[in-house]
Amino acid sequence: MSQEAFRLLSRAMRYVFVLIAALYFLLTVLWMRRDQRQWKKEKKNLPDAGTVGELVDEDSLKRYPVPREGTIGSARRCDIRVIGHGVKRLHADIRFADGKGLMIIPARGAKILLNGEPVSSRACAGRDSRLKIGSASLVLKLLKNVDAPARGVFGDGYDPPAEVVPGADGWARVVPLPEKHAGENPGEDWSWGDEFGAEEPEDPFRGVAPVPSGRAMDDGGEDETQE
């Protein structure tokens, strides 16, 4: 092709390329916005998302949602904000470990009693464990399907429960998590759901009684569930 003709062609194509880039940018922005909206909808449909259960204060009956990983303390930015006598600003870190329960790592100088025994470096709390933090006495109520042993465990090792205490409402029974679909197409399942379609996401609560609103939730820590 002659130089002149190529010049004209290339200079004409400039506008095409800018158009492509602009379209690309536009689609990206739209994608991100739609995704964000989808996420918010998901969070609303799954109010418990990210939590493994609740800590219930035996005296005041206040319920604190327990995240998978977080902090307990009297500071405002703690995930579980416990205000009481003897509660440090940052009292302990908690981290949920599948199979072992809720790992509790007290901060230096913080006193925690797990089922009556003091926690030295770290301990794992199982279902219905009793935690005494300062003057507050809390019971750990884990979600039914969460993989955790009953009662408390000490140290990092896994001690099988001495006995399984069945509760009247079936809370103490450990139900194993559904099998991960390792053999199937992981990519297809790992999606945000219907991010781009106008369709509603699959409603997991279809046919199930709605969660009672107005739960006595303490507004602890950052507003992590709201965007």
Next chain:
Amino acid sequence: MKHRSKGKRTRRTRTMGLTGLTMAFTFLCFLLLFVKTGDLTAAAMSVGLSAAVWLITVVIGGRFPSDRLLLSLTMFLCCVGIVILYRFDSGRGLTQSLNFLIGMGCMVICILFVRYAKKWGFFAPVIMAGSLALLLLPVLFGHETNGAKNWISLAGVTFQPSEVVKLALLCVLAYFLSRRKLILSGIYAGCCLIILMLQKDLGTALIYYGVTLIMMYVSTGSVTLVGIGLAGGAGAAVFGYHEFAHVRRRVAIWLDPWADPAGDGYQIVQGLIAMANGGAWGTGLGLGNASTIPYYYNDFAFTIILNEFGGIFGLLVLGLYLAVVLRGLMIAHRADTVFDTLLAVGCSAQIGLQTFVIVGGNIKLIPLTGVTLPLISYGGTSLLSSLCVIGLLQGVAARVQAGVRRDRTLAGLGGEGGAGV
């Protein structure tokens, strides 16, 4: 089931939309280059690279846990890079494409690594020690190129350890900061910075510094800490300015490159001229002469874009980099463990800061440093490490996706009211 496949279809359409645009862009660019020179390899690339893009989208996007938007953005930017490199030197273009394909593989490895690795408690100290050792290698054995001593050759392949250590820094810092070991993290980051300054690789040091600061801020929320960090950085900058002649030279060139337009300031002057030649719409692919700029293929890659594709295109590319960063921060926001969050924040900050530093140097906003434009600049180590960083980010995204799935399953079987009393 029917409902689900309909959702899949819409999702696929969207991904295909972006992928299609990338393919169209690559195809047209290489076609244009083929028309210009009659180079058959260019024609092959036009079809080959587009096909590769499509294939990667289907394979990685479909078969592996990944964030499709990030994947698509990454590929578009890489294609832009390959196009502009090929336009000047087909050898470089082909090497870049090869590195791109290898990099995609590395990205998948990183995704899987982050997604499935469990024993971070064991890995982290090992990586920490290893990375410091790696970083020290150029100081001890390396050879000096262009004022910086940060390359080593290993069996004929030269690479920059600082690019590999970048990944280690992100993982290690994320781990230790999530365990609240601030001092250890600070010392580790400090050592890296000192070694980098010994290597005279100030641009990378600046980025490491910024990433550390942002990760520390996100993990502690303490503004005082950031203040101290900034003050320390400012102090180090002033110290460096007084102590090192090459820092003074760089700053002098930045302030007035026109004082020595044929000598010291030549690079940046030619860069600005190239920018001016491009204007808003560019000179047209294949018509500019950005090759007059020394090291146009790695330091001034963005200027090539401004020169041949124009300022508007350049702004859009910047917008896409910003989209990558924001997407990363969105992923960080949704992560449920502290480690995931910090890792995602670190990766996003890393890409964002690196882009800012190099583009800033190109347009004379800040003094020019030796860092490269992620994904676009020429350089195997640079491209691979940027793709790995994106891989780490996607790994976190994969974990978030898994978490969502787990939460939905939990809720689905949770029955009445989730956690009752």
Next chain:
Amino acid sequence: MRGNIRRVIPLMCALFLLLGAWGAWNLAVNGRRWFSFSSNAYARQMKREVTEGAVLDTRGVVLASTFGEERVYHSDEAVRRATVHVLGDRDGNVANGVESFMSFYLYGFDQPFGEEVKSVLYGTGRRGSDVRLTVDSALSANILGWFPAGKKGAVIVMNYRTGAVLAECSFPDFDPANVTVSVKTDPGHPFFNRAVQGMYAPGSTFKIITLSAMLEAFPDALDRRWNCDGQLTVGGHLITDAGTDLERQVVTQHGDLGLERAFRVSCNNTFARAALELNDRRLRGEAEKFGYNYNFLFRDMVVENSSYPSDNRTDREVAMTGIGQSALLCTPMQVLLSACAAANDGTVMEPRLLQSVTAPDGRETVSFSSAAFRRVLEPAVARTVRELMYQAVVSGTGSRAAVPGHRICGKTGSAEIDGRENTNAWFVGFIDEENAPWAVVVLVEDAGGGGSVAAPVAGQIFRYLLGE
């Protein structure tokens, strides 16, 4: 922690926005300047494919046009020599002449893509746009004649209400149609455009700025009385007035006087004392208002920055600065702009060369637009300075620039140069009339007194402009 992430988002957005905005702004402001830089190989390449447009003066007289491969200039040598520093030449010997600085228009880089397509489709070669300047070639040619032969220097004529530059001459000049080896090796550097690039001590013309500073700092400045005994010692240095010859024991003394008379007779004694009373900070502030130390980024021309010294500000230096000596350095353009501040009620207009740009099809794509560079003085202060400058011409040192029946204002200067016997002669002034808003600066190097050498040249220019 999520809250912290939310705070990082605006940080990242701000960084990228900064990049985009700064880049776009920088390109918009400086793009043409970078483009016309001599080492722009791309522009040079592209220029080969386009026929360069013509350059015309304000009346439409063709100053330069292309015939075939040649660039042809005006037939009259005087016109050629007088406009060469504005016009520049194709080879870029003159820095930032119109031929290179406005090559963006002359080579059609401003034309839209459609034009390119048309020229290829119709087979016509591409032609750049024609550029019409504000320069008046007839005036310029005359200035060539009035300037003292054999002397170096510069002359600029400008419309102080619009900023249009009517003439910009630098001496020694040369003939662009005949650039010989001797021109290139001339030790006088004829390629150098002294009008906008030459750095000189302004001498007594700086008293305009010292006076403005006094008027702004002290409301009663005009009422003060000073006593000039002809010999002022500051920091061990003796400051005298023009005409003093200590060897012959002749000392010029002005006696008791106010600022008005001091300005009129250009009394160094008074102004040195005034500078000391102002102190360096106020004087520097005033100078910087007038444009000293500022990086001029005019659209049509490149003017060298003026510098007000910052080191070693002893009393002696400050006193010397007040009378325009010391380490002060400025271009003739700066001196002209200082006077224009007084002329135009305190607002200095941006000097412009571009009258219009005409595309090959006859459309005018760019028209003249005047823009204010800066508001330097309050109108009241400007009026006072104007009045004093008027007195300086009527009955002061600038009397040889006067035109009977017209209101001419001005200030002379005789700047001492180290190692030279003669001073540099300065005159800056303007016609203070509604239908004749022109300002002139004349600099004659190594020639003697401003009032005796430079003022007459200005006077002739004023007469010409007024049609006398």
